Amino acid sequence: MTEEAEALFETRGPLGLVTLNRPKALNSLTLNMIRLIDTQLRAWADDDAVKAIVLLGAGEKAFCAGGDVVSLAKEWDGVEQLRKDFFREEYILNTLIHTYPKPYIPLVDGISMGGGVGMSVHGSHRVVSEKVLFAMPETTIGLFPDVGGTWFLPKLRGEVGAYLALTNARLKAPDVVYAGVYDSFVPSADLPALLDALAAADWQSDDGHATAGQVIDGFHKHAGEPTLAAHQAVIDRCFGYDSLPEILAALDADGSDFAAQAALAIREKSPLMSSVTLRQLRKGAPLSFEDCMILEYRMTQACMAGTEFFEGVRALLIDKDKNPKWSPADLQDVTEEMIERHFAPLGAQDLTL
Numbered sequence: 001m002t003e004e005a006e007a008l009f010e011t012r013g014p015l016g017l018v019t020l021n022r023p024k025a026l027n028s029l030t031l032n033m034i035r036l037i038d039t040q041l042r043a044w045a046d047d048d049a050v051k052a053i054v055l056l057g058a059g060e061k062a063f064c065a066g067g068d069v070v071s072l073a074k075e076w077d078g079v080e081q082l083r084k085d086f087f088r089e090e091y092i093l094n095t096l097i098h099t100y101p102k103p104y105i106p107l108v109d110g111i112s113m114g115g116g117v118g119m120s121v122h123g124s125h126r127v128v129s130e131k132v133l134f135a136m137p138e139t140t141i142g143l144f145p146d147v148g149g150t151w152f153l154p155k156l157r158g159e160v161g162a163y164l165a166l167t168n169a170r171l172k173a174p175d176v177v178y179a180g181v182y183d184s185f186v187p188s189a190d191l192p193a194l195l196d197a198l199a200a201a202d203w204q205s206d207d208g209h210a211t212a213g214q215v216i217d218g219f220h221k222h223a224g225e226p227t228l229a230a231h232q233a234v235i236d237r238c239f240g241y242d243s244l245p246e247i248l249a250a251l252d253a254d255g256s257d258f259a260a261q262a263a264l265a266i267r268e269k270s271p272l273m274s275s276v277t278l279r280q281l282r283k284g285a286p287l288s289f290e291d292c293m294i295l296e297y298r299m300t301q302a303c304m305a306g307t308e309f310f311e312g313v314r315a316l317l318i319d320k321d322k323n324p325k326w327s328p329a330d331l332q333d334v335t336e337e338m339i340e341r342h343f344a345p346l347g348a349q350d351l352t353l
Contacts, residue, residue: 007036008058013199014051016044020119023059029067029115031086038093045101051203052103052212054195055119063108063132064116069141072304073313087146087300088351090115091293094148095353098122098289103212105198108132109188118147121181125212128223129188134176137168139269142312142324144277144299144342150284150292156180158232159239165277166239166247167265171228178226184216185223194219231258238262242282244275244331270308270324271331276342283343290353295343297351302342 008019018037020027044050057063067090072083097104097119106120108128113135120126128134136145136153145153145165153161160179163169176182186194197215205211228235238250238259244266251263266274280299284292303309307327315324328334 006030006033007040009036009040011050012195014049014201014203015195015199016040016047016050016053017056018053019056019058020064020116021058023057023062025068026062026065026111027057027059027116028065029090029119030071031082031089034086034089034093038089038096041093041096041100050102051208052105052198053100054198055104055106055123057108057110057116060110062111062116063106064113064119065111066114066116066137067147069143069309069313070317073310073318083304084301084349087297090118090147091297091351092353094118094122095290095293098148098151100124103208105212105216107186107191107195108134108182109191113137115147117149117181121152122148124209125184125216126182127184127186127191127194127216128173128176128182129186129191130173130223131188132173132176132182133170134172134181135168135170136164139166139273139277140168140312141316142270142273142308142310142326143303144273144280144296146296146300148289148292148296150280150287150296151289152181154281154285158236160228160232160235162239162247162278162281163235163262165281166244166269166274167262168269169262169265174224174226175228177223178228184220186216186219187221190219190221231256234259242278244271244278244334247278248331270312270326271328272326272334272338273303273308273312275331275334275339279339279343293353294351298344298346299342301346301349302344 006022008021010017104123105125106123108120110131111133138145153165156179173185177185201211201215203211241247248263251259311324
């Protein structure tokens with residue numbers, strides 16, 4: 001085993017195993033981890049002895065709780081470069097996962113949020129256990145659902161993607177499978193046996209993806225009844241609009257507790273970044289994966305030049321007063337120009353994939 005403190009790599013028969021190894025930090029991603037994993041995945045892509053990749057999170061609690069955003073928000077020598085490199089290299093890794101030539105199998109056995117979703121949702125065979133807790137919580141910290149959210153959120157069932165992006169709702173296993181975030185449910189106690197079965201499988205077939213699918217199907221169980229199903233009609237009706245004021249008006253008019261809770265959640269977030277997020281999803285729906293990632297990189301650099309991300313991280317993660325002072329504070333003061341400048345091309349600084 002090659003022991004790099006933050007990410008562990010080993011081969012088990014035909015499998016390349018990647019373990020995210022910052023359990024005390026809920027396996028949150030650092031730039032070092034991103035670089036280590038990118039390098040190893042590219043090496044294994046060219047290694048005929050490695051037939052599939054399995055991604056794991058160390059510890060009992062988390063698969064990966066996101067990116068290490070606190071280091072991006074604090075001021076220190078070198079942070080300006082990190083704010084460019086972290087997102088650029090993370091999005092290159094997301095794209096590598098999306099286009100990976102071999103089965104890429106995340107076993108999501110705990111918290112999966114933000115950057116952890118980016119490490120897993122773009123895989124070819126996405127497995128969750130009952131321990132999963134999923135969210136895209138970025139607008140809570142004045143950011144937007146990145147790591148390919150532009151790509152996958154519009155593809156979820158109905159308007160669930162917009163609901164998740166704007167409310168930052170947390171989902172358990174039945175709902176992530178129902179919504180289409182992940183594919184297969186395997187109980188946590190069965191994951192070691194699944195890993196053994198993948199290692200023992202006959203990978204001589206030309207179609208490794210079919211082999212992976214057959215093995216996983218042998219362990220797949222019913223995840224349970226989703227809670228979102230009962231609210232699907234409200235979600236589709238209220239979140240189908242293209243502006244935040246229209247969505248909030250529809251939620252207010254609905255009268256259900258579910259709609260009231262959704263509206264309250266949205267109103268707690270940055271009015272600007274919630275507006276930007278909705279625009280992001282509508283822009284992203286017809287785009288290729290690569291164009292979605294280019295768009296997101298432009299958005300990150302606009303956010304790093306703004307105030308909302310820094311205020312959100314301060315309020316939630318640094319001072320922890322949970323009382324962010326958003327600017328503008330009122331949705332009615334968010335202008336079209338404020339929204340659209342987040343999507344402006346960066347010229348020579350644009351992401352290249």
